[in-house]
Amino acid sequence: MGDQDIKAPETEALLDALRAQKEKALQALADRYDKVIAEVQELSLNPAMEVRISGSLRQADSIAVSIQPGEFHNLSYTKAARAILEKIRKPLTTQDILAYFEKSGRRMPGKNPVATLYSSLKKGSDFELVTRNTWGLADWYEKKRKAPQSLTERTNEIMRNRTISFVDARKQAEKELEREAKEA
Numbered sequence: 001m002g003d004q005d006i007k008a009p010e011t012e013a014l015l016d017a018l019r020a021q022k023e024k025a026l027q028a029l030a031d032r033y034d035k036v037i038a039e040v041q042e043l044s045l046n047p048a049m050e051v052r053i054s055g056s057l058r059q060a061d062s063i064a065v066s067i068q069p070g071e072f073h074n075l076s077y078t079k080a081a082r083a084i085l086e087k088i089r090k091p092l093t094t095q096d097i098l099a100y101f102e103k104s105g106r107r108m109p110g111k112n113p114v115a116t117l118y119s120s121l122k123k124g125s126d127f128e129l130v131t132r133n134t135w136g137l138a139d140w141y142e143k144k145r146k147a148p149q150s151l152t153e154r155t156n157e158i159m160r161n162r163t164i165s166f167v168d169a170r171k172q173a174e175k176e177l178e179r180e181a182k183e184a
Contacts, residue, residue: 071104077117078124080106082137085127091136094118125157151177 072080084100085092092100094114101108101117110116121127121135130136154173158164164172 067100067103069105072101072106073104077101077108077120078126080104081117081121081124081135082126085135085137091130091134093134094121095133097121097135125160 072083075083080101081097084097088100094117098108098113098117107113108116118133122129126138128136128138128141130141151170151173154177155166155170158169158172159166
């Protein structure tokens with residue numbers, strides 16, 4: 001009888017303490033959700049979202065840029081990435097470019113969107129890999145980038161950059177190579 005009398009009040013005190021902790025934790029969680037809900041409601045009232053990305057940026061300061069919903073609608077991933085880099089005017093990581101892209105409401109398909117975007121940027125002649133996983137526009141690094149030397153390479157580059165027939169691209173490539181040869 002002695003052991004049971006001692007354990008019952010200790011158990012009740014422990015249960016009361018656990019219930020109090022539970023209530024405190026639930027209230028803290030509810031407060032956090034209320035804050036997030038208020039922020040989402042505020043975003044939905046403003047169609048021009050202000051995006052602040054600073055997590056993985058290489059720059060010390062965060063960059064603020066306005067992204068409109070649907071801004072990259074009907075653009076290829078590489079054209080959207082080019083538009084983002086032109087707005088920011090600084091090199092960005094693949095993840096940062098993807099974050100801006102998704103802020104407009106578009107999603108990259110596939111199991112690994114970062115890898116998909118990285119692959120697209122690597123293939124594009126508009127982009128320069130300036131450091132590990134960080135992209136800039138090739139126009140910013142013209143001295144670093146060598147112009148294609150062969151007629152075939154130059155023709156392919158022209159066709160990649162815009163919609164043009166093969167015959168017209170080849171003629172343009174021949175003119176560009178001739179002009180560069182005269183300048184050299």
